[in-house]
Amino acid sequence: MNQVLLVRYGEIHLKGLNRPFFERKLLDNIRAALAGLDAAVRFDQGRIFVEGVAAEHVEEACLRLTRVFGVHSISPALAVEKEYTAVAAAAESVMEASMKEGGRTFKCFCRRADKTFPMDSQQIDRELGHDMLERFPELRVDVREPQIKLCVEIRDRAFVYAREIMGAGGMPTGTAGRAMLLISGGIDSPVAGYMMARRGIELSAIHFYSYPYTSERARDKVVKLTELLARYAGPVKLHLVPFTEIQLAIYDRCPPKETTILMRRLMMRIAERVAEADGARALVTGEALGQVASQTLESLCVTDDAADMPVFRPLIAFDKDDIVNVAKKIGTFETSILPYEDCCTVFVPAHPVTRPSVAGLRASEAAVDFSEMIEKARAEAEVLEVN
Amino acid sequence: MIYLDNSATTRTLDAAADAARTYMTTRFFNPSAAYSAAAETEKAVEAARARLAFALDAKPEEIVYTSGATESNNAAISGALKAMRGKGRLIVGATEHPSAYEVVKAYSRQGYDVVEAPVDSTGAVDLAALSTLLTEDTRLVSVMQVNNEVGAVNDCAAIYRAVKAAAPEAVVHTDGVQGFLKVPFDAKDCDFYALSAHKFHGPKGVGALYVKTGVRFAGGQAGGGQEKDRRSGTTNTPGIMGMDAAVADYLAHLEEYRKHMMACKLRLAKNLSGIRDVLINGPKPAQGAPHILNVSILGVRGEVMLHALEAREVFVSTGSACSAHKKGKNRILTAMGVTGARQEGALRLSLCPFNTLEEMDAAAAIIAEQAAFLRKYKRR
Secondary structure, three states: OEEEEEEEEOHHHHOOOOHHHHHHHHHHHHHHHOOOOOOEEEEEOOEEEEEOOOHHHHHHHHHHHOOOOOEEEEEEEEEEOOOHHHHHHHHHHHHHHHHHOOOOEEEEEEEEOOOOOOOOHHHHHHHHHHHHHHHOOOOEEOOOOOOEEEEEEEOOOEEEEOOOEEOOOOEOOOOOOEEEEEOOOOOHHHHHHHHHHHEOOEEEEEEEEOOOOOOHHHHHHHHHHHHHHHHHHOOEEEEEEEOHHHHHHHHHHOOHHHHHHHHHHHHHHHHHHHHHHHOOOEEEOOOOOOOOHHHOHHHHHHHHHOOOOOEEOOOOOOOHHHHHHHHHHHOOHHHHOOOOOOHHHHOOOOOOOOOOOHHHHHHHHHOOOOHHHHHHHHHHOEEEEEO | OEEOEOOOOOOOOHHHHHHHHHHHHOOOOOOOOOOHHHHHHHHHHHHHHHHHHHHHOOOHHHEEEEOOHHHHHHHHHHHHHHOOOOOOEEEEEOOOOHHHHHHHHHHHHHOOEEEEEOEOOOOOEOHHHHHHHOOOOEEEEEEEOEOOOOOOEOOHHHHHHHHHHHOOOOEEEEEOOOOOOOOOOOHHHOOEEEEEHHHHOOOOOOEEEEEOOOOOOOOOOOOOOHHHHOOOOOOOHHHHHHHHHHHHHHHHOHHHHHHHHHHHHHHHHHHHHOOOOEEEEOOOOOOOOOOEEEEEEOOOOHHHHHHHHHHOOEEOEOOOOOOOOOOOOOHHHHHOOOOHHHHHOEEEEEOOOOOOHHHHHHHHHHHHHHHHHHHOOOOO
């Protein structure tokens, strides 16, 4: 009896001739996610098989697999010879484990991919059901809503399992090109990054800080959030850009009501240049329509105007509650709510403009020559490879 | 570096670090062991206990060594209540440190009637208001000696008298973490007293609890029965001997240290008062503890100022380090009626005997300069 993890994938099945490209990428990502667990990962007939993981690391392996985009679900299974007595023995041990979790009703569900196996699916179901009832008298059959779904797959070997753990879904990371995430340290931006990565995007990230007015801890918090994101998105190149000089110039020389929106335009400009150098083709932000003054439709138009690249805002139609729920699910929430000042809260106007015009903001921005400051900020940026 | 965050922690005295090292490397014996080398270590610990008792005007057997303030506060409160029959009223000062405040508050879920003693605008417990809260069934009153954020000094003697007059069965716990050695205190004015070594140049991870003779106490962790069965666990000799060295140093310079810190604090207060829109929170500087000054620099958020000062190597805090990771309002300042911009701009500057008057001038000058600069960028 061998412990195997059966990994199913989702949307890739819809692909046509380029399907092998997606499958290869998914396989690579799974291998990377399971690094250090001695896993042998193999692909066969629309399923991925993970073998060689020690029994005490199976749960860890499952957890890591739930973070690999493109994985639909995972089942820890026992692999045995294609022989009924071996299947029944494996079923007994799987059933025992499931009953320890409290299950008392069951049904058998067999799929026979190898049609040379002498019994057909219904026969196997009937025999196995009978054997289980005999072995575990406290069990009952419930074909509608069983607590335990005892599954058998007859392939090159027979696989027996009862658990199906849902994966993260989406497309394999690295199949959709690279984008640059603007990450603030709040709740929204890590979620936005997660959602884009889930569609196969590889991420770079850029964070603006206001040294010395934001702390070392605020910076560490962003690095930590990027690490949490990297558990799903794979390695993230994080750019930490000093922004104080530009902020002070804005406050010294531009209309007070427009400081926030001007800051955002300049962040877009810097992010776009860094993105180009990183080979990223789009910007990603955590903005949600109407959440704050800088996220009204007018403000978003003005922000967009400063960038030539497409700006993806996966959270645009999300309520804050929905965003918080995803943040909790992916484990970034607790870090996001650590109370440190960030560059956007250090200096805030009391009454920011909520309906800015593109022409007006272009004029305000043109009144100051920011080009040298932008170059300097870029040059002084710190770059981290976050895993 | 100008370090003005001594209420968060202090630099360990060289003599204290040396003593700790000695009891880790050469005199490392377990004082409970039977051979004579261990007996010597035990003697050293008992001498340290006697010195600590002397500092509080207490008896050596009334001192229980602990791991520090949080354990002492927890043990005093839960140990006193466990030893009593029946539930009743518990009174906790509104500005107590979380390690006492949260412990008392949690008893409301166990059927106790927990009430808060309000403080006046200086941060000291309002004695008249406390008196009206005292009932015959009051079981415990927990009030700190010195407030850790604003330096207000409570009248512990009067509080003790008032409690015993109204509720003779009640016990009085005094959190002395910020007050010990810095502000005079006599153990006759409390039933329990908590202190922590790292607030007066001793090492971290060691402290003590004073338990008055005759007061029933069922606290402390169970086990091998150390500390006369009041706190089991292998005796922390490096910590205790390190703390002892710090106590010895303080006792040798007691008046000098207190006077010097007060002189520094008054100088700092005077310098800062010269800056436009700087307000002092808490008691008048001459009336508070000698080492804590809380000011509001209106128009500059505390955290922004803190980091601006950090860049100039001046270290301060915006409040208790134990609350710095919590979001939202400052409970202590709110209880004193300090709210809004005044609360947002609050900074705590806390001193030690080794700060200098020159440092007070330099720090104030840097604060003045940063205030002028940062105010240009305030909300407008």
